[in-house]
Amino acid sequence: MKQIIELIEAELEEAFEKAGYDRTLAKVTLSNRPDLCEYQCNGAMAGAKTYKKAPIMIAEDVVNYLKENVCIAEAEAVKPGFINMKLNEEFAAGFLNQMAADESMGLNQAENPEMIIVDYGGPNVAKPLHVGHLRAAIIGESVKRICRKMGHQVLGDVHLGDWGYQMGLIITELKKRKPELPYFDESWQEEYPQEAPFTISELEEIYPTASAYAKEHEDYREEALHGTWMLQNGHKGYTALWKHIVRISVNDIKKNYERLNVEFDLWKGESDAQKYIPDMIQGFKDKGQAYLDEGALVIDVREESDTKEIPPCLIQKSDGASLYGTTDLATLIQREEDYRPDRVIYVVDKRQEMHFTQVFRAAKKTGIVRGETKLKFLGFGTMNGKDGKPFKTREGGVMRLENLIADINEEMYKKMAENRMVDKEEAGNTSKMIGLSAIKYGDLSNQAAKDYVFDVDRFTSFEGNTGPYILYTIVRIKSILNKYQRQGGTLEGLQCLGACTDSEKALMLEVCRYNAAMEAAFTETAPHKICAYIYELANAFNRFYHETKILAEEDKERQKSYIALLIVTRNVLEACIDTLGFEAPERM
Ligand code: ARG
Numbered sequence: 169m170k171q172i173i174e175l176i177e178a179e180l181e182e183a184f185e186k187a188g189y190d191r192t193l194a195k196v197t198l199s200n201r202p203d204l205c206e207y208q209c210n211g212a213m214a215g216a217k218t219y220k221k222a223p224i225m226i227a228e229d230v231v232n233y234l235k236e237n238v239c240i241a242e243a244e245a246v247k248p249g250f251i252n253m254k255l256n257e258e259f260a261a262g263f264l265n266q267m268a269a270d271e272s273m274g275l276n277q278a279e280n281p282e283m284i285i286v287d288y289g290g291p292n293v294a295k296p297l298h299v300g301h302l303r304a305a306i307i308g309e310s311v312k313r314i315c316r317k318m319g320h321q322v323l324g325d326v327h328l329g330d331w332g333y334q335m336g337l338i339i340t341e342l343k344k345r346k347p348e349l350p351y352f353d354e355s356w357q358e359e360y361p362q363e364a365p366f367t368i369s370e371l372e373e374i375y376p377t378a379s380a381y382a383k384e385h386e387d388y389r390e391e392a393l394h395g396t397w398m399l400q401n402g403h404k405g406y407t408a409l410w411k412h413i414v415r416i417s418v419n420d421i422k423k424n425y426e427r428l429n430v431e432f433d434l435w436k437g438e439s440d441a442q443k444y445i446p447d448m449i450q451g452f453k454d455k456g457q458a459y460l461d462e463g464a465l466v467i468d469v470r471e472e473s474d475t476k477e478i479p480p481c482l483i484q485k486s487d488g489a490s491l492y493g494t495t496d497l498a499t500l501i502q503r504e505e506d507y508r509p510d511r512v513i514y515v516v517d518k519r520q521e522m523h524f525t526q527v528f529r530a531a532k533k534t535g536i537v538r539g540e541t542k543l544k545f546l547g548f549g550t551m552n553g554k555d556g557k558p559f560k561t562r563e564g565g566v567m568r569l570e571n572l573i574a575d576i577n578e579e580m581y582k583k584m585a586e587n588r589m590v591d592k593e594e595a596g597n598t599s600k601m602i603g604l605s606a607i608k609y610g611d612l613s614n615q616a617a618k619d620y621v622f623d624v625d626r627f628t629s630f631e632g633n634t635g636p637y638i639l640y641t642i643v644r645i646k647s648i649l650n651k652y653q654r655q656g657g658t659l660e661g662l663q664c665l666g667a668c669t670d671s672e673k674a675l676m677l678e679v680c681r682y683n684a685a686m687e688a689a690f691t692e693t694a695p696h697k698i699c700a701y702i703y704e705l706a707n708a709f710n711r712f713y714h715e716t717k718i719l720a721e722e723d724k725e726r727q728k729s730y731i732a733l734l735i736v737t738r739n740v741l742e743a744c745i746d747t748l749g750f751e752a753p754e755r756m
Contacts, residue, residue, distance in 0.1 A: 169274035169686040172677075173198070173207070174265060176253065180209055183233035189215055189226060196253075202629070205244070205252035206677060212249035223249020257666040260676050264664045267682065268736045270362050273685045273743060277319030283507055284322045286312040288515035289432065292329035293417040294338055294375050297424045297569040299559050299622075300517070301483075303548045306611045306749065308515035310695040311431045311546065313747040315513075318690045325506065328421075330438030331495070334375060336396030338413060339406055340388065341378035342366070343395075351405035356660050360405070364412035371413065397489070400442070414439075429604060429749050441498035446488055448498055449483060457534045458483055469529035482528035496527045500536050511542040513693060518547025518617055543669050546693050549619035551611070559622050577603040579628050580636075584756065598753045603628070605635030605750045612748055613699035633703050637716045638745060641706040642752040644713065645738045651719055652731055662732035664723070671712040675733065677710040682740045686747070697750060702744045709737050 170178075173196050180194035193211030200208070212227035219226060234243040234253075241256040267274040288308020291301050309323065315322045342365070343352050349365055350356045366374065384388040399406040418435065425431070449465065452458035458467045463486030470478050472722035482491050503509055514524055524545040532535045553559045561627035562569045580599035584590070590598070610627035614620040630636045649659060667673035678701075688694070718734070721727040745751060 169263075169266060169276065169683060171687070172239075172255070172260075172680045173684060175263075176207055176255070179234065179237045179239055180211070180230070180251070183239075184211065185231045186233045187226075187229040189219065189230070193688060195608070199252065201252075202674075204246075205242075206255050206344040207253045209251040209253070210249070212245070212251060216249065226484065227251050255673075255677060257352070257673060257676075260673070260680055261664045262664045263680050264676055264733070264736055267277075267680070268664075268732065268739070272317075272319075273736075273739060275317065275686055276683065282315075282320045284315050284511045284513065285324060285503055285509045286315065286324045286513045286515065287327045288312070288324065288513075289326040289430070290329060290423050290516060292332070292334060293414050293421075293437070294334055294371055296372050297421060299551055299567045299569060299572055301617075302428075302569055302572070302607075303427055303551055303611060304515050304517070305430045306608050307546065307548055307616050309428075309749045310608075310612055310747060311513055311515060313749060314690050314693075314695065317686060317743070317747050323433045324431070325434040325436050326421075326432040327499070328414075328418070328439075330434065330437035331372075331400065331439040331442065332412075333392065334379070335399055335410055335413065335604035336392040336394070337378040338371070338374055339395040339399065339409060340392040341374050341381075342409070349409075353405070356405060360408035364416050365409075366412075366416070368416050371416055380627050393601050396533060400489075411524065426711065427570065427573055428607075436499075436502075438495045438499070439649065441495050441502055442490075444498040444501045445494060448501060449490075449494075452534060455534070462486070467530045467533065469526050469533065471529070478522070478525060478529075481530040493523060493527050493530070496523075497531055497534075497536060498670050500527075500531050504537060509541065511544065512537075512545055513544045514623050515546045515548065515616075518549055521545060521547050522719060544693060546616055548613075548616045552619055554566075554621055556621070556624060556710055573603070573607065576607055576624065576628065579603070579624060580606065583630075590755075598756050601638050601751065601753050602639055602756065605639050605745070605752075607635075608748055608750050609635030609638065609699060612695045613703075615694070617695050627638075633699075635750065638702055638705065638706050638741065639752045640756065641709055642738060642741050642745070643754070645709065645734050645741075646754060647717055648713075649734060649738070650729065655719065657727075659731065659735060662728045662735065664732040664736070665729040668714075668726070669681060669715060670734070671708070671715045672730075675705075675708040675712045678705045679733070679736050679740055681705075682743075686744075689747075698744050698747060702741055705741060705744075706736065707736065 177196045180196060181191040184194045185191045193215045194209060195211055196207050196209050198207060199205045212223040212230065215226050216223045224245060224247050227249045230251060231243045231245045234240055239256055239259045240253050242254040242325055243734055244252045254403050254706055286308055288304050289301065290304055291297050312322050312324045342349065346365060350360055395406065420601060452467065458465050461480065464482060465484040466480035466482055468480050481493050483494050484490055503512065528543040531543065532539065538545065551559050554729055577600050580603040581595060584595045584599050606627040610622065627634055628636060630640050653659065667676055681701065683695060689697040696756065716730065718730050742752060
C-alpha cells in the first residue's frame, strides 16, 4: 500500500499543476503544529522566487484546486504561505480497514527482495560476553528483523572472534598448567580426546589470567604469539584444542544470546575466512592492487574527495601474519561465494569506523564485491553508567551480560510483586519479558551512533518513553479485547467507521503511519524510528482510552468500530515490538 503521506502528496501535485505551478513543489510533511492541522506543505514558500509571487497567493491558488478530492477534508492557506491540511476521516478509516485486511498490514514488500547479511554480535570466543556486546546484539537483531519485515532475504551472522591472540594465550596457559595433555605431545599419533580438558568456568578464568600474565612477562607473551602462529598454521594438537575451546565457549555464548532473544542464522567465525586468504593475497599481488610499505603489504584506499587522511588497508605484516582487515576482506569473499549478498550491514562499535572504511574501499577497489553491492557500517556508541563513563558493576569491574540481565529481571520482579497479585511463576516469566523490553527499548530508542546512559530506574518504569510502558499499553488493549469477547462480542469482521472525537482520529492517524515508519526504519537502518513511532502510537492510544468509554458504549455499531481500531492498534504495536526483538505478555 502507498503511504498516507504519498497519497496526500499526489493530490497536492495535481493541485499545484492545475494551478499552474511545478508539481515538485508539493512536498508534504506531518504537521509540526498538530493543534492547527495534521499535515502541511511548504511548497508555496519554495516557489515564491520562481513565480515572483507572494507565497500566500500561490498557497491560495493551490488550495482552490484542493476542494474536491478524496483524502483531504480541509485545506487552508495560512500566512506567510503554508498549506495546512486535515485528513478526511472516511478516507482514513478506509485506509485503516485496508491495512487491517492486508497480510503485511500495508507494508510495501520489496519488489526485488535483496539478499542481506547482517554481521553483528561479534563475540570473542573464550572471553565472557559483557555489556559491550549488548548493543551489537540488540541493534543487529532489530536491523535483521526490520529487513525481514520488508520482505528481504536476510541472514544474521555472528562473526565470532575465534582466531586471534586470545587463542594463543589460552593454549600457552593450558600448556603451563597441564603439560601432560596429548595436545602438547608432538609425537602423539592417536585421536585426541572427545572431552575438553576444561569446563566453561575454568576457561573463563584462564583467559584473563593468561592475558594479565602476558602483559607482565615478555617471554610468556612471545610464547602465546608463537602459539597463535602455530595454530594458524595448522598445528594438529593446537587445532584439536582450539576446537574444544570454540565448542565449549560457543555453547555458553548461545545461552546468553537466547536470554536476549537474539538468534543467528550463521555461526561463522574469523577462522572460516582463513582458507581464502592465500589466494586473495596472491590475487592482490598479481593484479598490482597491493604494494609493500616498509615490509608490510598494503592497499591504498585514498580517494580524491577525502577530507581527512585515510591510511592504507593493512593486508599482511612483514612477518607474514594477516590482520583484522585481511580477515574481513576474506570473509567478504566467502560471503560472495556462498550467498552473493546485495547488501552487508555491519553492526559494530563506532570506534571501528575507520577499519570498515578501509575494508569497504579495499573490497570495492579489488573487486571482491560487485560495484553495486551495498556495504553499510552501522556504528554504535557506548553504553554509559549514570556517571557518564562506560557502564561498570558497582565494584567498578566489567559487567557481565548475564548479571546485567539478571539484575533487571529482579528489579522488574520486585515491581510486579508490589503491583499485582499474580502467582510466582507467572510473575517470574512476565518480569523476564518486561525486563527484556526495558533493556532493548532503552537501547534502541536512542540513535545507534549516540552514547547513552543505561538508567535502570528510568528503563524499568511503566511511565514515559520505555519498553515497559509500550508493553503495558499492549496489555491494556488485550485486556479490553478479552473483556469485549467475554461480554459476547466477536473480533471477526469488524470495520472502523471513522472518528467521533479528536482523540479517536489522532489514534487512527498514528495507526495509518505504520508503513511509513517501518519503511523509514529500513531505508535509514534506524530502529530508533520504530521506537519513536510506537511511543507516539501508544500515547495516542492511551489518550483515546482515557477519553472514551469503550466497553460501556451503548451504540453497538460505534463500539464495533472502536474494537476494530483497537485490533489494528494492537497488531501494529506487536508487529513493531517484534522488529525490536521483544514481545508482550498476555497480562501484567
Ligand atoms: N570481534 C570483534 C570485536 O570484538 C567484532 C567483530 C565485528 N565484525 C566484523 N566483521 N569485524 O571487536
